[in-house]
Amino acid sequence: MDLNRRDFLKVIGLGAAGSALPGCGGETAKLIPAVLPDEEIVPGVANWYASVCRECEAGCGIIVRVMEGRAKKIEGNPDHPLNRGKLCARGQASLQGLYNPDRIRGPLQRDGERGEGRFKPIPWEDAMSRWVAALQKHPGGAVLISRPVPGTLAGLFSTFMKEISGTVLFYEPSAERPLRAANRKSFGIDFLPDYDLANTTYLLSFGAPFLSHWLSPVHFGIAYGEMRQGRPAVRGRFVQVEPRLSMTAASADRWVPIRPGTEGLLAVAIGRLILKEGRAKLSREDRCRFEKFYDPFSIDRIANETGVAEEEIVRLAREFYTAASPLAIGGGIASEQTNGTDTLVAINALNLLVGNINQPGGIHFFQPSGFPASSAEVVGEQALLDLKNRTQKPSRALLMLYQSNPLYTLPPSTQFRQVFEEADFIVSFSPFLDESTAMADLILPDHFFLESWGDHVTEGIAPAVGLAQPVVIPRYDTRPVGDLFLSAANRFGGGLKERLSWTDFRTMVREQWQDFFALRQPAQPFDAAWVEALQRGGWWKPEGKPVPISQRGAPTAPEPARFEGSEKEFPFHFYPFPSMGLHQGEGANRPWLQELPDPLTTVVWGSWVEINPKTAQEYGLAERDLVRVISPYGVIEAPVIFFPGNPPDLISMPLGQGHTFYGRYARERGVNPLTLLAPLIDPPSGGLATGATRVRIERTGKRGRPVLVDQTGQGAKRHTEEGEA
Amino acid sequence: MVEYRDQNAPPGGPYQWGMVIDLDRCTGCEACMVACKAENNVRIAGEDEAAKGRAVSWIRIERYWEGEYPNAQLKFMPVLCQHCGNAPCEPVCPVYASYHTPDGLNAQVYNRCVGVRYCGNNCPYTVRYFNWFEPHWDEPLNEQLNPDVTVRSVGVMEKCTFCVQRIRAGQQTAQKEGRRVKDGEVTPACVQSCPTEALVFGDRNDPESRVSKLAESDRGFGLLEELGTKPAITYLKRIK
Ligand code: SF4
Ligand code: SF4
Ligand code: SF4
Numbered sequence: 001m002d003l004n005r006r007d008f009l010k011v012i013g014l015g016a017a018g019s020a021l022p023g024c025g026g027e028t029a030k031l032i033p034a035v036l037p038d039e040e041i042v043p044g045v046a047n048w049y050a051s052v053c054r055e056c057e058a059g060c061g062i063i064v065r066v067m068e069g070r071a072k073k074i075e076g077n078p079d080h081p082l083n084r085g086k087l088c089a090r091g092q093a094s095l096q097g098l099y100n101p102d103r104i105r106g107p108l109q110r111d112g113e114r115g116e117g118r119f120k121p122i123p124w125e126d127a128m129s130r131w132v133a134a135l136q137k138h139p140g141g142a143v144l145i146s147r148p149v150p151g152t153l154a155g156l157f158s159t160f161m162k163e164i165s166g167t168v169l170f171y172e173p174s175a176e177r178p179l180r181a182a183n184r185k186s187f188g189i190d191f192l193p194d195y196d197l198a199n200t201t202y203l204l205s206f207g208a209p210f211l212s213h214w215l216s217p218v219h220f221g222i223a224y225g226e227m228r229q230g231r232p233a234v235r236g237r238f239v240q241v242e243p244r245l246s247m248t249a250a251s252a253d254r255w256v257p258i259r260p261g262t263e264g265l266l267a268v269a270i271g272r273l274i275l276k277e278g279r280a281k282l283s284r285e286d287r288c289r290f291e292k293f294y295d296p297f298s299i300d301r302i303a304n305e306t307g308v309a310e311e312e313i314v315r316l317a318r319e320f321y322t323a324a325s326p327l328a329i330g331g332g333i334a335s336e337q338t339n340g341t342d343t344l345v346a347i348n349a350l351n352l353l354v355g356n357i358n359q360p361g362g363i364h365f366f367q368p369s370g371f372p373a374s375s376a377e378v379v380g381e382q383a384l385l386d387l388k389n390r391t392q393k394p395s396r397a398l399l400m401l402y403q404s405n406p407l408y409t410l411p412p413s414t415q416f417r418q419v420f421e422e423a424d425f426i427v428s429f430s431p432f433l434d435e436s437t438a439m440a441d442l443i444l445p446d447h448f449f450l451e452s453w454g455d456h457v458t459e460g461i462a463p464a465v466g467l468a469q470p471v472v473i474p475r476y477d478t479r480p481v482g483d484l485f486l487s488a489a490n491r492f493g494g495g496l497k498e499r500l501s502w503t504d505f506r507t508m509v510r511e512q513w514q515d516f517f518a519l520r521q522p523a524q525p526f527d528a529a530w531v532e533a534l535q536r537g538g539w540w541k542p543e544g545k546p547v548p549i550s551q552r553g554a555p556t557a558p559e560p561a562r563f564e565g566s567e568k569e570f571p572f573h574f575y576p577f578p579s580m581g582l583h584q585g586e587g588a589n590r591p592w593l594q595e596l597p598d599p600l601t602t603v604v605w606g607s608w609v610e611i612n613p614k615t616a617q618e619y620g621l622a623e624r625d626l627v628r629v630i631s632p633y634g635v636i637e638a639p640v641i642f643f644p645g646n647p648p649d650l651i652s653m654p655l656g657q658g659h660t661f662y663g664r665y666a667r668e669r670g671v672n673p674l675t676l677l678a679p680l681i682d683p684p685s686g687g688l689a690t691g692a693t694r695v696r697i698e699r700t701g702k703r704g705r706p707v708l709v710d711q712t713g714q715g716a717k718r719h720t721e722e723g724e725a
Numbered sequence: 726m727v728e729y730r731d732q733n734a735p736p737g738g739p740y741q742w743g744m745v746i747d748l749d750r751c752t753g754c755e756a757c758m759v760a761c762k763a764e765n766n767v768r769i770a771g772e773d774e775a776a777k778g779r780a781v782s783w784i785r786i787e788r789y790w791e792g793e794y795p796n797a798q799l800k801f802m803p804v805l806c807q808h809c810g811n812a813p814c815e816p817v818c819p820v821y822a823s824y825h826t827p828d829g830l831n832a833q834v835y836n837r838c839v840g841v842r843y844c845g846n847n848c849p850y851t852v853r854y855f856n857w858f859e860p861h862w863d864e865p866l867n868e869q870l871n872p873d874v875t876v877r878s879v880g881v882m883e884k885c886t887f888c889v890q891r892i893r894a895g896q897q898t899a900q901k902e903g904r905r906v907k908d909g910e911v912t913p914a915c916v917q918s919c920p921t922e923a924l925v926f927g928d929r930n931d932p933e934s935r936v937s938k939l940a941e942s943d944r945g946f947g948l949l950e951e952l953g954t955k956p957a958i959t960y961l962k963r964i965k
Contacts, residue, residue, distance in 0.1 A: 594772075
C-alpha cells in the first residue's frame with residue numbers, strides 16, 4: 001500500500017504539471033488508471049490522501065478517502081497539530097463543493113448586460129488572451145480581491161500584482177482584523193497568538209465565538225474539551241460576557257449579558273479592580289503606567305453604562321485574579337463595533353495584569369514557521385471601500401476576484417457596487433457563480449481545492465505548513481488559478497515573466513518547499529522529504545518556539561461605540577451573526593449545511609429574526625409571524641423566532657442566506673441582513689462594525705414559514721396543528 | 726423478555742458495543758451530524774419535506790432552554806439510537822426487521838422492513854426515521870455516496886447503526902490477525918469528527934476500554950433509563 005501510494009504521488013505530480021497547458025486535458029483524465037492499474041483498483045478498497053481544508057481560514061489538515069477515483073469522505077488528519085484528526089461541520093461538508101451540481105464547468109464570457117448573470121462558453125485560449133489583453137491595457141489599474149491565501153499562492157499573487165504595479169487585497173469579511181490591530185497595540189506583535197485554552201483554569205471571554213467560527217474552531221473545540229474534562233481534578237471554568245446568548249455562551253458556566261459596545265469598559269473596570277486590590281503582576285514602571293490609565297474610571301459609573309451590576313464586576317475581577325491560570329479573550333460581537341480594536345486592547349490588558357503571556361493557560365506567541373512567500377496581510381472592509389475613490393481616476397480599473405464575494409459580504413449602504421459598475425473589465429476565478437462573479441465579464445474558473453496543489457501556513461497557533469495535493473482528477477474544464485497567473489506572466493513577458501518563470505503552480509509549490517526544507521532540515525535529501533510531506537499532509541513541529549514579548553501596552557480609553565439610527569425611531573440593537581453552517585454565506589450552496597439545524601433555534605433552509613419572547617408579546621407577535629425589520633438603510637422581512645437569549649432591546653439574525661445567485665440551493669432563499677447595515681467602520685482595523693446599526697420592527701400581519709426541525713416527530717405534529725398539510 | 730446484554734460476560738467474550746456522551750464537553754457544534762450524513766448516505770429532505778417533519782438525522786443535537794433573560798440558559802444533548810439492551814422497538818416489529826445482534830447493536834434489516842412504523846412509535850427517543858420518499862441526489866452529488874452503506878429506499882425505517890460497516894471492518898481485520906479489536910480501533914464517523922471528544926465509543930465487555938472506564942463516572946446516567954430500556958449509551962452530566 002505504501003509503495004503504491006508513493007508511485008501515485010509521483011505520477012500525479014507529472015500529470016498535474018501537464019494540466020497547466022492548453023491541450024493537455026487528456027493526460028490528466030488518464031491520471032488514476034495510469035497510477036493504479038486496473039487490477040489494483042479493488043472495488044470497495046479505499047486510499048487515503050492528505051490535504052488541507054480550505055472552507056475557512058483556519059486550514060485544518062484533512063485526509064480524504066478515495067475509492068475508484070472518487071472522494072467519498074473527509075476526515076481530520078490525525079497527525080496535524082491544529083485539528084488532530086477532528087473536523088467541523090463545514091469541513092465535513094466540503095465534498096458538496098466538489099460535487100456541487102452548480103459548479104462552473106469551463107471558461108465563460110458575459111452574454112448580455114453586465115450583472116444579468118448570462119454567460120456563454122469560450123475556449124481557454126481565447127479566455128486567456130482576453131484576460132492578458134485586459135492586463136496589458138491597465139498598467140497600474142488592476143486590482144485583485146482575493147480571500148486570504150496564506151502560502152505559495154499568496155506569494156504568487158503578491159509578486160504578480162507588484163510587477164504590474166497593481167494592487168492585491170486579501171480580504172476576509174468580519175476577519176480577525178481588530179484582533180491583529182489590538183495585538184499590535186498591546187504587544188507590538190503582528191501575528192496572531194495561540195490561546196492556551198486547554199490549560200486555562202478560568203476563561204473570561206468577551207463575545208469570542210470560539211466554539212462556532214472564530215479563528216480556528218476545531219482547534220479551540222479540542223482545547224475546550226481538554227479544559228473541561230481533560231485534566232484530572234481540574235475543570236476549567238468559563239464565563240462568557242456578551243449581549244446575546246450565542247452558541248458559545250451556551251457552553252459557559254455563566255453568561256453575563258452586557259450592553260453592546262461596552263465590553264471594553266467592563267474590561268477596564270475589571271482591570272482597575274485587579275490593580276486596586278493589589279493582584280497585578282507588573283513591573284514597577286508598568287504599574288505606574290497602568291495606574292495612571294485606570295485611575296479616572298469609577299466602577300459604579302461603568303456598572304451603569306454596561307448594565308453589568310457592580311457585584312458582578314467585583315466577582316468577575318476576583319474570580320479572574322484568583323484563578324491559577326486565567327485567560328481573557330475577546331472577539332465576535334465585542335470587536336464588531338466602531339470601538340472594536342480599543343475593546344480588545346482593554347481585554348488584552350487583563351492578561352498583562354495577571355502576567356499570563358507565554359505561561360501555561362495563557363497567551364502564547366510562537367515563532368513563525370519561516371515558510372517563504374507566506375505573508376498575506378489581511379485587509380478589512382475599509383481597504384475595499386478605498387477603491388471607490390480610486391476608480392474615479394481617468395484610468396478605470398481592471399477588477400479581478402478570487403474566491404471573494406464583496407457584493408454579498410459588504411452592505412449595500414457602502415455603495416461598493418459602484419466599483420463593479422465603473423470597472424472597465426471584471427475577471428473572476430471563482431468555481432461558483434456568486435453575486436460578484438455574476439457581474440464579471442470573463443470567468444476563468446479555478447479547480448475546487450480538492451483538485452489542486454497548494455499549501456497553507458498556520459502561524460502562531462500551531463506552527464504548521466499544510467500541503468495540499470489533488471486528491472481526485474479535476475472534474476471539469478477548470479484550471480488551477482496558480483497556473484493561470486503563471487501562464488499570464490509568461491504571456492506578459494518582461495520582468496513579470498522573469499520573476500514568475502515557473503511552468504506551472506505545482507513546480508512553484510515544490511520549489512518553495514525545497515527552499516523551506518533547505519533551511520529547516522538541510523541534512524535530508526529533498527525528494528524524500530517532499531514525498532513524506534505529501535504523505536503526512538505537510539510539515540509541522542509538535543511545539544512552537546515561544547517569542548518573548550517586550551512591549552506591554554496599557555489600554556487606551558475605549559471611545560463609546562457609535563450606533564446609527566436614533567434610539568427613539570429605531571429602538572433595537574441589531575446583531576447579524578455568522579450562521580453555524582452557512583457562515584458568511586459561503587456554505588449556502590451545500591445542501592448538508594442548509595439542512596443543518598441552527599444549534600439554538602433548529603431552523604433549517606431559511607432566515608429568521610430572533611426576538612426576546614416578552615418583547616414579541618409586547619408587539620403582539622406570535623412565533624412564526626412575518627415581521628419587517630427596518631433600519632435607516634433598508635427593510636427586510638423574515639419570520640419571528642422567540643429567543644430567550646436576547647435582551648429585550650436586541651434583535652439578532654443569522655447571516656448566510658439571501659443570495660441572488662450562487663446556485664440552486666442558495667438562490668432566492670431567505671434574506672441577507674447585511675442589507676440593513678450602516679457603513680460604519682472600526683477605524684484602527686478598517687473592519688466593518690456589524691453591530692452598529694439600530695432597527696425597528698413592524699408587523700406584516702402575515703405568517704412566515706420558518707422550518708424548525710426541533711425534536712423529531714414534532715415537526716410533523718406542528719405542521720398538522722397549523723392546518724397546512 | 727430476553728436479556729440481551731450480558732453485563733457479566735468475561736473479557737474475551739463477545740463484544741458489547743457502547744458509547745459515552747460527555748455533556749460537559751459537547752458544545753453543540755454539529756460536526757457529528759454532518760459526519761454521520763456523509764458516512765451513512767443519509768438523504769437530504771429539502772425545505773418542503775423538512776417542513777413536514779420528514780428531515781432525517783441519525784444523530785441530532787437537542788437543545789433545552791431554561792429560565793428567562795437575563796438568566797436564560799441553554800443546554801445541548803446529542804441524541805442518537807441508544808441501542809437499547811431491552812429495545813422497545815424490537816418486539817413490536819411484525820417481520821423481525823428490527824432485531825438485536827449478539828454484540829449489542831440494535832440492527833435494522835432494510836430489505837425486510839415493510840414500513841408499518843410500529844418501531845418508530847414505540848421508540849421513546851424518536852430516533853427512528855421513516856423514508857417518506859425515494860432518496861434523491863442532484864447529479865453529481867451522488868458520486869460521493871459511500872459504497873459500504875446501502876441507500877434506503879422509500880417505505881422503510883432507518884436509524885443510527887453505530888456505523889456497523891466500520892465495526893465489521895474492524896472486526897474482520899482483527900480476526901484475520903487473530904486478535905480482538907483494540908480499544909479505539911473502531912470509530913464511528915460522529916465520534917471521529919467530534920472536536921471536543923464528547924463522544925467515546927468502544928467495547929463495554931472490556932473493562933479497560935475508555936468507554937467502560939468513563940461509564941463508571943458518577944456523572945453517568947442513561948437517557949430515560951426509568952423506562953428500563955437499558956441503553957448502550959451512557960451520558961455524563963454537564964457540570965454547572
Ligand atoms: S475549521 Fe472547519 S472549515 Fe475551517 S479549516 Fe478547519 S475543518 Fe475546514
Ligand atoms: S454511530 Fe454512526 S450511524 Fe450512529 S450517529 Fe454516529 S455516525 Fe451516525
Ligand atoms: S461534534 Fe461533539 S461537540 Fe459537536 S455537537 Fe457533536 S457531540 Fe457535541
